[in-house]
Structure formats: structure tokens, C-alpha cells
Amino acid sequence: GDSVTQMEGPVTLSEEAFLTINCTYTATGYPSLFWYVQYPGEGLQLLLKATKADDKGSNKGFEATYRKETTSFHLEKGSVQVSDSAVYFCALSDRTKGNTPLVFGKGTRLSVIA
């Protein structure tokens, strides 16, 4: 079945450091790809998405590019802030099969220190 693999955390960075969280996927169809973020004590919020190959999703300084050739959707940010501390989830949904549910990765906890 479809699956998502993302790098294990936790990731600890200093403020203004560059962030990369790797995500690769396996899907039999042609999925849409998502990054969700979970701030402490809150639910999951959509951070960005991409629905086709070479699309770049971006939001709040984060970006990720849908790479079909490497089946990847790595999350990047050029300069992280303390307020970016959260758990980040990569997810996919294969909408070519109808409105299928999201499949999530295990999540990567990011801690940014001042």
C-alpha cells in the first residue's frame, strides 16, 4: 500500500539555521503530497501542498518540491525561528483513487533554540 517515510527526529537547530526534513513516498497511483505541522497542544495544520510533479508548495517561508523521479517531498526553510518548533508530518493522498484518506509519516519533531 501507499506509505510515507520521513527522517527520524528530534531535530534541534539554532535560530536562523537552515532546515531540511526529508520525506519520501511510495504510491501506486499519482498522489497529492502535503506537509502538516502540529504545534504543542494543538491539532494538525496544513502547512503546504503540491498536487503534481515539479510543483512547489510554499508557506511561512517553508517550501517543498514534488519530485516524481526521486519520489520525494523534502521540507526546507532557509532560516528557522523559535516559533517553528513543532512536529512536522509528511503525508500523501492518492486522489486518482477517489477521495482516499491521508497517509502520514511518523512525524519529525523540530526544536529551535535561541
Add this chain to the structure above:
Amino acid sequence: EPEVTQTPSHQVTQMGQEVILRCVPISNHLYFYWYRQILGQKVEFLVSFYNNEISEKSEIFDDQFSVERPDGSNFTLKIRSTKLEDSAMYFCASSGEGMGSPLHFGNGTRLTVT
């Protein structure tokens, strides 16, 4: 911005008791979901609901679980006889129709079974 609301935020119950977790999805959304996240583990799909019936469910969603949309606004998850291993954060989500429509999540209900 419209949001998904869940109540209660925290529910403590004894093993064997029934619990009902409540959700109010975004009003013009058509697809509804329940996910759960056991502490420290990945977010797992339980069930999706469309047009007043279950459209998909996972292996986790066995006979002790049920969902209902009793009126035009609420979407509930019932666990008939709770077990210790049901302790988790339960997230409700909703989405509109169309390819790549993102899921909007509530803040979750933390269920603790003692």
C-alpha cells in the same frame, strides 16, 4: 477562517465504558474523517464518512467503533467498550470535494482509559 472544533479536549474514562467524541466539521465540507495518534507514534487513519455513510475504514476501526452524523453539523465517534490501548489523541478532520482538497483538522480529544 472556519475551523473544525472538537469536544471535549480531554476525556478520562474507565476500561469497559462507552465514550462519544464529538466534532463539528467545517460547514460546507462533504468528507469527514477520524484519525488517532497514540503517544509518540504516527497519525493513523480510522474512518472516512461521505454522504451519510462510511466510505472507507482501517483495520483499527473494528466493531467497537462507530460513527454518526446525527444532525447537519455534528460528527461523532463512539467507542463502545474502551480498552487501555484506546488511549490516544483522536483527531477529527473534514475536507471539501475535488482533487487535492486538503484536510482541515480539529485540535483533537485526548482520551485516557484507566
